[in-house]
Amino acid sequence: xxxxxxxxxxxxxxxxxxxxxxxxxxxxxxxxxxxxxxxxxxxxxxxxxxxxxxxxxxxxxxxxxxxxxxxxxxxxxxxxxxxxxxxxxxxxxxxxxxxxxxxxxxxxxxxxxxxxxxxxxxxxxxxxxxxxxxxxxxxxxxxxxxxxxxxxxxxxxxxxxxxxxxxxxxxxxxxxxxxxxxxxxxxxxxxxxxxxxxxxxxxxxxxxxxxxxxxxxxxxxxxxxxxxxxxxxxxxxxxxxxxxxxxxxxxxxxxxxxxxxxxxxxxxxxxxxxx
Numbered sequence: 001x002x003x004x005x006x007x008x009x010x011x012x013x014x015x016x017x018x019x020x021x022x023x024x025x026x027x028x029x030x031x032x033x034x035x036x037x038x039x040x041x042x043x044x045x046x047x048x049x050x051x052x053x054x055x056x057x058x059x060x061x062x063x064x065x066x067x068x069x070x071x072x073x074x075x076x077x078x079x080x081x082x083x084x085x086x087x088x089x090x091x092x093x094x095x096x097x098x099x100x101x102x103x104x105x106x107x108x109x110x111x112x113x114x115x116x117x118x119x120x121x122x123x124x125x126x127x128x129x130x131x132x133x134x135x136x137x138x139x140x141x142x143x144x145x146x147x148x149x150x151x152x153x154x155x156x157x158x159x160x161x162x163x164x165x166x167x168x169x170x171x172x173x174x175x176x177x178x179x180x181x182x183x184x185x186x187x188x189x190x191x192x193x194x195x196x197x198x199x200x201x202x203x204x205x206x207x208x209x210x211x212x213x214x215x216x217x218x219x220x221x222x223x224x225x226x227x228x229x230x231x232x233x234x235x236x237x238x239x240x241x242x243x244x245x246x247x248x249x250x251x252x253x254x255x256x257x258x259x260x261x262x263x264x265x266x267x268x269x270x271x272x273x274x275x
Contacts, residue, residue, distance in 0.1 A: 006170045010141050010194050012187040019190065031196070034189050038201045041185045042208075049205060052163045052179045053212045056135045059161065060095070060217055064133030066210075067125060068098040069151045071115030073195045074139035074165075074202060075100030076107055081206040087235075089219040090227030090263070096210060099124045101147040114147065121151025130160065137209070138164040139202055141194035143171020143182075152177050165205050167198040181205055222246070226264040239264045247271055 016022075016030055056066055068078030079098030086093045101120065102111025114120070125136065136155040138148040143166035152162040153176045162177040167185055174180035183205065185197040214220060219227045224242050228235060242264050243254035261267040 006143075006168070006172070008142060008144075008168050009184060009186060010167050010188065010198055011192050014187050014189055014191045016189060031189050034186075034197055035200060038183075038185050038197050038204065041183050042201055042204050045181050045183055045205070048179060048181045049208055052137075052181065053209055053216070055161055055163075055179065056209070056213055057216045059133050059135055060213060062133050064135065065094065065128070065130075066096045066213070067128070067130065067134060067136045068096075068139055068206070069100075069121050069125070069136060069148055070098075070139035071101035071106075071145050071147050072110065073199045074141060074145070074148075077199060077202050077206060078137075078139050079107060081203075081210050085210060085214070087229045087231060088225055089214045090229055090265070091214070091219065094128075097128065101145075116146050118146045118150035121147050122154040125151060125155065130155070130158075132159045135161045135163065138162070138173055138177065139166075139206075140164070140171075140173050141167045141198035141202070143168040143173040145173070149173050149176050165202050167194065167201060221265075221268070224264070226268060228264070230258070230263065243267055 019027065060066065068082060070078045075098070079100060082096045082098035085091050085096045099121065100106045102114030105111060106114060136152055138152040140148045149172055152164060152173070156162045156176065156178065163179040163181065164173050164177045165181045165183065166173050167183055169182040169184050174182050183201040185201050188194060188196045188198065190196065226242065228239070230236050230239055236258065239258050240251060240254045243249065243257055244251060246268060257267040257271065258264065261270055
């Protein structure tokens with residue numbers, strides 16, 4: 001689809017009307033009905049997501065990093081995904097990073113017109129000394145956000161791999177990147193409210209990208225987060241249960257191993273080394 005035929009599906013009228021006249025159950029049932037369409041729309045894009053993951057993985061193994069850039073809801077979702085990588089997989093905080101138009105203050109409160117600056121994203125990326133080992137993924141439901149388009153365009157010019165997650169096929173953003181992931185979820189329940197289905201699809205794709213990446217670089221064993229940070233009682237208990245399951249040992253023995261080695265991964269390595 002060319003730019004001349006580009007249509008913002010995300011701005012199309014809702015399939016529902018007179019929302020204010022609906023009772024609570026009807027509102028919720030209707031939202032749920034729309035949400036059920038999201039997973040199917042994401043499934044259609046698994047080939048593109050797979051390609052993106054494989055490209056990120058090869059660069060990551062060479063020391064590269066993954067950057068998400070976005071504005072508003074899209075930017076916040078990128079930051080959310082990035083922020084969960086260190087505690088979940090024990091990775092350094094600077095390997096997967098989320099940047100939002102308007103800076104960190106925009107995470108909680110919208111910064112007016114920040115997303116309209118076409119040069120700021122590249123300036124933000126340069127603060128991290130971005131290089132050709134890195135990958136930049138632009139996130140924008142509309143596919144037209146200047147902050148995001150400007151960032152991926154300049155990154156691509158510099159020989160950096162670029163991708164995007166958008167909800168309007170054929171958008172300027174999709175045309176600006178190497179690997180576009182265009183998830184057409186259709187009109188929102190509340191017309192134009194892309195924090196709904198579009199945002200949900202972005203969260204699903206981000207989960208898929210980062211989780212698959214962490215699995216492929218060896219941060220998961222079997223089906224367990226063996227590199228998770230043990231930062232609270234719940235996670236310590238999870239670590240103990242992981243060791244009990246993997247080593248077929250009782251709880252006191254698993255607890256002692258975890259306390260001694262400080263992580264599930266190290267405990268497993270030491271035990272297996274002695275077998």
